[in-house]
Amino acid sequence: MKTGRIGSFTLALAMVILAIFSLRIWLIPTADEPVSIVTQLENSVDPVTQVPDFSAINDIIQKKKAFFDFLRPIIQQQNAIIATERDFVRDMGELIESGESLSETQLTQLHQLFDKYQYAARNIDTKSLGSLLKRVDIVPESMVLIQAANESGWGSSRFAREGFNFFGEWCFSAGCGIVPSSRGSGKVHEVKVFPSVDASVASYLRNLNANTAYALFRSIRADLRSQELEPTADQLIYGLVNYSERQEAYIDELLDMLRHNEKYLVKLDV
Template identity: 35%
Template sequence: MTRTHRPLTTLTLVLALSIFSVLTPSYAETSKPSFQMPDLREHAAGSDRKIAFFNLMIPLIEKANDEIQNDREWLLHMRDQPKWTTGSRKRLASICNDYGLSCKNEQSVKWSSLLSRVDTVPIQLVLIQAVEESGWGTSRFAREGNNLFGMRCFGNSCGLEQIGTGSGYQSFDTVYDGIEAYMRNLNTHRAYEKLRDRRAALRDKDKNVNALALIPSLQNYSIRGDAYLAALQSLLSTNAPLIEEMRVQDSDDPA
């Protein structure tokens, strides 16, 4: 594939190399990516900043989805098993707890409900929401709190305060922690039940689960309502070709 991008700046290359190094198999098996959000304002607005942002986010989103997919495939395998070990029951209970469900044992599991939650989020959807909510990673909440998805919190001394409003935004130790929290939010919060139902329906019909299909289910993500959905659709239309090109580039990199 012919590349038409302008040369990456030094900071972008450092970001890409650091991300790649933390996602090698030996590291991924023992720990999570631990870096924080860099200041992408050092990149000129436009293609340079877009490339830097996607270089940063794509490997992390893919890793988070891989973790979810591993649990999903295990559940699909175990669902029809007649015998469960103590270890398997403990893993089931842990997964159910992580996704806001109670599973006393394998006989009590509501499999359709559990599997509708333990499922991946299309990478394009994650990226365009991060773009919309964080201004290509340049918002204060992204830079200071690794929160690229506008996730709020409530209570005294909660997260990062939005000056002049009395409300706050969640703060995370790492960019990866923020991505995991965002995916867990979509996969568990009652506000996004329509998204989970839509995704499950597409799975049942063996249809492609993609950003375009799920965007209409995010009406509750923002008080902007239809205007928010239109903004996401516009971002998707504008950036989908670059996202796919960079995903191919990332997958072609030597392991």
């Protein structure tokens, strides 16, 4: 069991910086064997497989802080992985633009990223890599935290406690997850079970970055990037209109939660 992840922000940030440095080293191919970006980066995570009993924290403010402090370093690490992948895709695009040929290892790495982010490309060129970059991008930490709080009942839901599922993700094969007690007649979906909290966060980020249902989310983010603006949670939340059947009401709820919890979303090291 992995414990002790609710530590100081300084330690968490140092771990993220170290992770980024280590991941960049892993991206350097060797002559002996190709480096698998997807496998190496995903295996770099030390999985968290124990969720604190948030329901036992009676003070609402302390519960919110504990919840955010628990998830924050996990989100930072997963975003660091995506940032490393993004830098690699951008570097490969610059090589192609300068007229250089990519090695077999580099092409293999790119194919792995195309597969991971569910983008079908006929050719690997600057156009296809530009399209891939719209998917290989980080998600604002505060948005991830707020949606996790909403979907998991501040970490107290059965799905978060038993299945490490903090984002309400479904699966559709018998036995793939936990059957919701409120599942209607004729429905076959289950709430997906993950091997760790990290896997849940990674799956959520990949879902937003790859699923066609969130094309609007990616379009808003890419448009802001094209203006050299850093995408923020309050801007990107509008791209989650298809995340819930409640649609606009769901967006309003997330925005309201974002406003009411703004002071807890940034952990200050004092």
